[in-house]
Amino acid sequence: MSVDADHEATEPDFGAWVASRGPALQRFAYLVTGNNSDAPDLVQDALTRALPRWESLAASGTAEAYVKRSIVNGSISGWRKRRRLVLVEDVEPMATRHEPGPEERDADEAWALVQTLPSNQRAAVVLRFYEDLSFAQIATVLDCAEATARSHVHRALAKLRERLNEGVDNE
Known part of the structure; x- marks a missing residue:
C-alpha cells in the first residue's frame, strides 16, 4: 500500500x-x-x-x-x-489437489450466501460478525442510525435463515 x-x-x-x-x-x-x-x-x-x-x-x-x-x-x-x-456464467474452476472437508464446504456455502445479500446488509454482517463491532460502531462506519445498523443485521440474518431453510427443504 x-x-x-x-x-x-x-x-x-x-x-x-x-x-x-x-x-x-x-x-x-x-x-x-x-x-x-x-x-x-x-x-x-x-x-x-x-x-x-x-x-x-x-x-x-x-x-x-x-x-x-x-x-x-x-x-x-x-x-x-x-x-x-x-455477466457470463463463471467457467467451472479446475479441480484442485485439495479436497475441502465438510467444515470448509459449509463455510464456503455460508460465505456464498452472504455474498448474495445487498451491499449494506453484507457490510453490516461483516462488521458485526467478522470485525466484532457493536451496533453503535457499525452505525458509525455505515454512517447511519444505530437502529438502522440493527435493522441491516436483522434483515440479513433473516434472509440467510430463509435461504438456508430453502436449501434444507430442497434436499
Missing part, C-alpha cells in the same frame, strides 16, 4: 497507521466486495481520500471508521456500475 508521493502526510503517524491497519483493511475490503482484485483498489482509494484529512481524522479518532465507510461506499458504487453489465 503506497501513498501518493505528491502528498506529504500531515501527521507523521499516517504511514505507521497504514502499515499496522493495512492488512485488516484489505481483509475488510475483500469481505465487503467478495473480490480479491477490487479490494486493494478500494483500500488505496479510501486511503487517498483520508490523507488530506488525516490530521482531523487522527485527532478525532475516526480514521478507521472514515476509511471503512469509504471502502463500503466504493464497493456500492462499483456494484451499481457492474449490475448493468450482462
Whole structure:
C-alpha cells in the first residue's frame, strides 16, 4: 500500500497507521466486495481520500471508521456500475489437489450466501460478525442510525435463515 508521493502526510503517524491497519483493511475490503482484485483498489482509494484529512481524522479518532465507510461506499458504487453489465456464467474452476472437508464446504456455502445479500446488509454482517463491532460502531462506519445498523443485521440474518431453510427443504 503506497501513498501518493505528491502528498506529504500531515501527521507523521499516517504511514505507521497504514502499515499496522493495512492488512485488516484489505481483509475488510475483500469481505465487503467478495473480490480479491477490487479490494486493494478500494483500500488505496479510501486511503487517498483520508490523507488530506488525516490530521482531523487522527485527532478525532475516526480514521478507521472514515476509511471503512469509504471502502463500503466504493464497493456500492462499483456494484451499481457492474449490475448493468450482462455477466457470463463463471467457467467451472479446475479441480484442485485439495479436497475441502465438510467444515470448509459449509463455510464456503455460508460465505456464498452472504455474498448474495445487498451491499449494506453484507457490510453490516461483516462488521458485526467478522470485525466484532457493536451496533453503535457499525452505525458509525455505515454512517447511519444505530437502529438502522440493527435493522441491516436483522434483515440479513433473516434472509440467510430463509435461504438456508430453502436449501434444507430442497434436499
